[in-house]
Amino acid sequence: MGNSGGEHAAGRVVVVGSANVDVVVDVPRHPRGGETILGGELRRSPGGKGANQAVAAARAGGADTVLVGALGRDDGAELLLRSLAGAGVRTDGVPRVGAPTGTALITVSTDGENAIVVAPGANDRVTVDDGARELIASADVVLAQLEIPVETVVAAAGARRPGVPFVLNAAPSRDLPDAVWRAVDVLVVNEHEAADLAGRGGENPAEEPSELARVLLSRVPAVVVTLGGEGSLVARRGRLDVRVPGIEVVAVDTTGAGDTFCGVLAAELARGVDLAEAARVAGVAGALAVTRPGAQEAAPHRAEVLATLRRHRG
């Protein structure tokens, strides 16, 4: 399957994950421990890896998208619901719970690099109840990350129909129980997360991504390692690795670019597109996302992704 977009009917992606209010300050550089620096104006914008990926799957991936998550009973929740609804994401799997909406404190430096601390709040209450189970059972692809309880990730994987791919974006990286490793069909990680999960954490990821992927393939059938501006590596058991080149862009804000990649990857897989081609489309969407500020606001529209893809294919 070499084609994506127009030639495959959109499928359904169910994202099980976090939603955060991103509280963002632009800084000339990230502060060192114990240091105070002055930044720019404070911005509040919709974020959270789960919600970002859902917005990207819907807007940039064109998928019928459902979010299973949790929000507080506060105005942060309203901000997120507006953004999700604007992108066409279904939110009946997102209850309002007795904890504040998740919040992420983000600094963005002049070169577009971010540093993030998350206060999970309501995200710690995301569960797979009967309603969520029914939604997950309707998915063509289930996509999760690690800003919610790991038991919920396991339950989400267990609720999908047989044969439906379970895609895990192992971010932020943490030790994974065997139940998660057993459930994963496609693992999406950046180089640092790949090194952590391959037991090489703490060092600079000096090892080649393909070496890290080899280690991870002993536990999951397919791995996508995202390489920032360099594109991505798609590694599958019993198949040659595919290096997907990046496209050149000027980075303004990298926040949420990985989430855009994951959401679009899942949307392409839900269309029945092959993993390497899905990574190509996702890479273009992720690259477009770094050219503008914010997380959900930065996710491009599908027409722009497909037009850029066509230009780069030549």
Ligand code: RIB
């Ligand atoms: O991946 C970017 C996201 O990480 C931000 O939107 C922030 O909320 C944190 O979850």
